[in-house]
Every structure is written in C-alpha cells, then in structure tokens.
Amino acid sequence: MDHSFTKFYGYTEKELENLEQLFGLLDSQERNEANQFIEQFAKGEVEENSFIYHIHRKDGAIAWFQTNGILVRDETGQPLRIVGISRDITEQKRAEKEMAALQEQLQQSQRMEAIGRLAGGIAHDFNNLLTIIQGNCELSLNILPEKDPLKANIEEISLSAERAATLTRQLLAFSRRQLMEMKVMDLNMTLHNLDKMLRRVIGEDIELITILAKDLGKIKADQGQIEQVIMNLILNARDAMPRGGSLIMETSNFELDEHYVQAHINVAPGQYVLLSISDTGCGMTPDIKEKIFDPFFTTKGKGTGLGLSTVYGIVKQTGGSISVYSEPSKGTTFKIYLPRIDEPFQKEKKQKMKESMSGGGETVLIVEDDDMVRKLAVRILQQRGYKIIEAENPKQALSLCKKQSGKIDLILTDVVMPSMSGNELVKKIKKIRPEIKVLYMSGYPDNSFNHHAFLEKGINYIQKPFSTANLAQKIRKVLDK
Numbered sequence: 001m002d003h004s005f006t007k008f009y010g011y012t013e014k015e016l017e018n019l020e021q022l023f024g025l026l027d028s029q030e031r032n033e034a035n036q037f038i039e040q041f042a043k044g045e046v047e048e049n050s051f052i053y054h055i056h057r058k059d060g061a062i063a064w065f066q067t068n069g070i071l072v073r074d075e076t077g078q079p080l081r082i083v084g085i086s087r088d089i090t091e092q093k094r095a096e097k098e099m100a101a102l103q104e105q106l107q108q109s110q111r112m113e114a115i116g117r118l119a120g121g122i123a124h125d126f127n128n129l130l131t132i133i134q135g136n137c138e139l140s141l142n143i144l145p146e147k148d149p150l151k152a153n154i155e156e157i158s159l160s161a162e163r164a165a166t167l168t169r170q171l172l173a174f175s176r177r178q179l180m181e182m183k184v185m186d187l188n189m190t191l192h193n194l195d196k197m198l199r200r201v202i203g204e205d206i207e208l209i210t211i212l213a214k215d216l217g218k219i220k221a222d223q224g225q226i227e228q229v230i231m232n233l234i235l236n237a238r239d240a241m242p243r244g245g246s247l248i249m250e251t252s253n254f255e256l257d258e259h260y261v262q263a264h265i266n267v268a269p270g271q272y273v274l275l276s277i278s279d280t281g282c283g284m285t286p287d288i289k290e291k292i293f294d295p296f297f298t299t300k301g302k303g304t305g306l307g308l309s310t311v312y313g314i315v316k317q318t319g320g321s322i323s324v325y326s327e328p329s330k331g332t333t334f335k336i337y338l339p340r341i342d343e344p345f346q347k348e349k350k351q352k353m354k355e356s357m358s359g360g361g362e363t364v365l366i367v368e369d370d371d372m373v374r375k376l377a378v379r380i381l382q383q384r385g386y387k388i389i390e391a392e393n394p395k396q397a398l399s400l401c402k403k404q405s406g407k408i409d410l411i412l413t414d415v416v417m418p419s420m421s422g423n424e425l426v427k428k429i430k431k432i433r434p435e436i437k438v439l440y441m442s443g444y445p446d447n448s449f450n451h452h453a454f455l456e457k458g459i460n461y462i463q464k465p466f467s468t469a470n471l472a473q474k475i476r477k478v479l480d481k
Contacts, residue, residue, distance in 0.1 A: 010057030127443030130465035205244030217340035240281025415442035
C-alpha cells in the first residue's frame with residue numbers, strides 16, 4: 001500500500017497519516033469543495049458524486065486527480081461509509097490545456113486573417129485614389145509658376161498623400177500583400193550595420209546588449225522589411241523603459257520540432273534562424289498581449305498603432321513566425337523564427353539607367369479598370385512622348401491587340417481586375433504578340449501572382465501609388481532592357 005500511495009501522490013502513507021494532512025495539499029477553494037463533497041455524503045444528500053482537485057507532489061510537480069465516491073448505508077438506511085476510487089487525470093488536464101491554447105491560437109489566426117483581407121482590400125482601393133491625387137498634384141505643380149499662391153496648397157496635398165501612402169504600405173505589410181524583394185541575407189551583418197543607429201535611437205540610459213551566434217545560418221528576406229521589423233521592436237522596447245534598463249538582441253540557430261509545431265498554429269517544423277529581442281520594461285497584461293498585433297491598436301496614446309501589425313505581416317510573409325512573452329513589471333521578449341536556408345549570397349546587379357525618362361514614340365497599351373487612374377497614366381505617358389492605346393478591361397485589351405496593325409512595344413496592366421487578372425491577360429496577349437514587354441501595376445498583388453517571386457524572376461512591377469517620374473522611369477527601364 002505504501003508504494004502505491006507514494007506513486008500516486010508522491011508522499012508515503014506515513015507522511016499523510018490522516019485525511020487532514022491530505023487536505024492540506026489542496027488550495028483553499030478545493031479544500032472547501034472537498035469538505036462539501038464529504039458533508040453531502042454524511043448527510044445522505046447524494047448517493048454518488050465526483051470531485052476534481054490538484055496537488056503539488058513532493059517533487060513539486062502538479063498532479064490532477066478525480067475521485068468518484070459511492071455512499072454505503074446501514075440496515076436502517078443511515079449513511080455508513082463512502083467507498084471511493086481516485087484516478088490520475090494529469091495527462092488529460094494537460095491535453096485539455098494544450099487544446100484550449102491551440103483553440104485560442106486558431107481563433108486569433110482566423111481573426112488576423114480576416115482583418116488582413118479587409119486591410120488588403122482597403123489598401124487596394126485607397127492606393128488607386130492616392131495614385132490619382134499624387135499624380136494630378138505633380139502634373140499641376142509642373143505647370144504652375146513658382147510664385148503661384150496655389151502651389152503651396154498643392155504641395156501640402158501632395159505631402160499628405162505621401163503620408164497616407166505610408167499607412168497603406170503598412171496595411172499591405174500586415175495583410176501580407178506587400179511586394180518584397182527577397183534575397184539571401186546574413187542577419188548578424190544586418191544587426192551589426194544597424195548597431196550605431198539603434199544606440200542613438202534608444203538613448204544612453206538603456207544598455208544595448210548584442211549576442212550573435214558565430215555559426216548563424218542564412219535567411220531569405222527583404223532587407224528593408226527586416227530592418228523595419230528590428231526598428232519597430234527596438235522602439236517599442238525603448239518606450240517600455242522610460243527610466244532606462246537593458247535591451248538584449250540575440251541570434252541563434254533553432255530547430256522547431258514536432259512537439260513545438262503541435263502546440264502552435266501555422267508553424268512548420270524545420271531549421272530556423274531565431275532573433276530574440278528582450279527588454280526589462282513595464283511588460284504587458286494578458287489582455288493587452290492578445291491585441292498587440294491588431295492594426296490601429298496602441299497603448300501609447302499616439303501614433304497609428306500599425307508598428308507591431310506591420311512586424312507581424314512581414315514575418316509571416318517571409319515564411320516565419322513570431323511569439324511574445326511578457327509579464328507586467330518583468331519585461332517583454334519577442335522571438336522571431338525565420339526559415340534557415342542553404343543558398344549562396346547573390347551578387348548585386350548594377351544596371352545603368354538612362355538620364356532621359358522620355359519616350360521615343362513607342363506604343364504603350366494601358367489596361368486599367370479604374371477610369372481616373374487609366375486617364376492619369378495616359379496623360380503622364382503622352383506628355384513623355386509615347387503613343388497610347390487604352391483599354392478599360394482585359395476583354396477590350398485583347399480585342400485591341402488583335403486589331404492593331406502596328407507594333408505594341410509594352411503593356412502596362414493592372415494586376416487585380418474583374419473577370420480576368422493581369423497575369424492571365426498577359427499570357428493571352430503573349431500568344432498574339434510574343435515580343436511585347438510587360439509592366440504590372442497594382443495597389444496589391446492578388447493570389448494569381450506569387451508576389452515573393454516578382455523581382456527574383458525579373459517580373460516588372462510598379463506599386464501604387466506611384467509618382468509621375470517613377471512611372472516614366474519604370475517604363476523607360478523596361479523598354480531599354
């Protein structure tokens with residue numbers, strides 16, 4: 001009996017000689033429940049009942065048990081004794097806890113995905129509007145005399161449109177529809193290059209400690225986007241330590257095994273590069289931690305609340321995952337896992353650009369379902385000396401390609417259009433005119449494109465909103481290839 005008692009509770013029967021000592025292992029709430037459990041039997045109020053409780057074993061581990069009791073009565077019907085059996089349900093409780101955590105992750109993932117789709121749709125429509133605003137501002141500024149009183153007003157409109165464009169880029173990053181120039185990177189080198197700037201940003205009252213793994217693997221990501229992730233997390237850490245403290249950046253190689261993957265939604269097993277950023281600041285409560293990646297959520301009373309949502313989107317679009325550990329008054333740690341790759345570093349290709357961005361009479365087919373954006377692009381390119389054919393939808397573009405007797409040098413097409421995507425349209429036009437050059441434009445690339453591969457495969461793309469000079473330069477670059 002002594003051996004089984006020790007195996008069950010972690011204590012010997014002698015150490016728990018009476019019921020009161022066993023009850024002493026329970027917390028106050030469960031002790032009250034246990035007393036009620038026994039009293040109900042003693043008064044004859046129940047014939048059978050069950051009771052779930054947990055204890056701290058002698059070795060400190062928490063164990064959960066379920067006791068089922070049956071009342072035995074004497075010949076007169078009075079309660080005589082309780083016959084009970086207890087079973088260890090620790091594994092069941094652990095599984096229930098893991099299932100609840102996974103369910104919470106799934107709900108958060110679904111919520112983030114829904115918000116992301118909404119944000120991407122808003123950004124797409126908003127970028128069309130910003131393209132029109134910025135383009136017309138530039139066209140107006142180019143013809144207004146220097147001392148015209150309207151010039152200052154239009155410049156203010158243009159600056160506001162640029163700030164709005166920054167917000168849409170952040171929304172696109174969160175919704176994972178941002179164009180990313182993926183290349184093989186050394187994360188240690190990135191942190192080393194940012195070191196001086198980061199120290200200036202955090203100030204002298206915060207100690208920056210950098211621990212870089214010597215054999216760190218390579219990652220494939222957008223250099224500018226990863227720098228943005230680091231900067232956003234560093235700024236958050238600084239704001240969490242108004243009286244100073246320590247900030248630790250650490251890199252290491254890390255393997256996410258099946259056990260970790262089973263406990264986390266949308267994470268694949270394999271080799272990763274881990275970037276950990278920790279601070280000794282004010283920390284977060286669980287309810288705040290749950291919302292930190294939501295767009296426009298902020299506890300600072302200033303800013304857009306898009307910093308961490310941008311971080312989340314960039315990490316996810318890079319194929320990685322991010323987790324956060326935080327407790328009030330104990331600081332916060334962000335852990336970013338980026339897929340480790342075994343590819344050589346790519347040599348930078350330097351291309352010489354012509355100084356002139358004007359056309360030489362080349363013919364450009366513009367396909368855009370938004371009338372105002374299309375008409376703006378027509379005005380910009382006609383002023384630069386291009387011959388323009390315009391189509392308001394893919395069907396009309398195909399018809400014009402078949403009817404046009406002369407050469408069409410380039411097609412400038414939107415990516416997202418009703419009835420047919422820009423990608424599908426180009427495939428059909430290439431069958432008619434295989435020599436035609438292509439430039440895609442969009443507020444965001446949809447699922448018809450693998451936008452990770454845009455720049456890798458040499459696909460020409462311009463992000464809305466674009467400036468008049470940017471569009472002219474891009475057209476000239478594609479034609480001169």
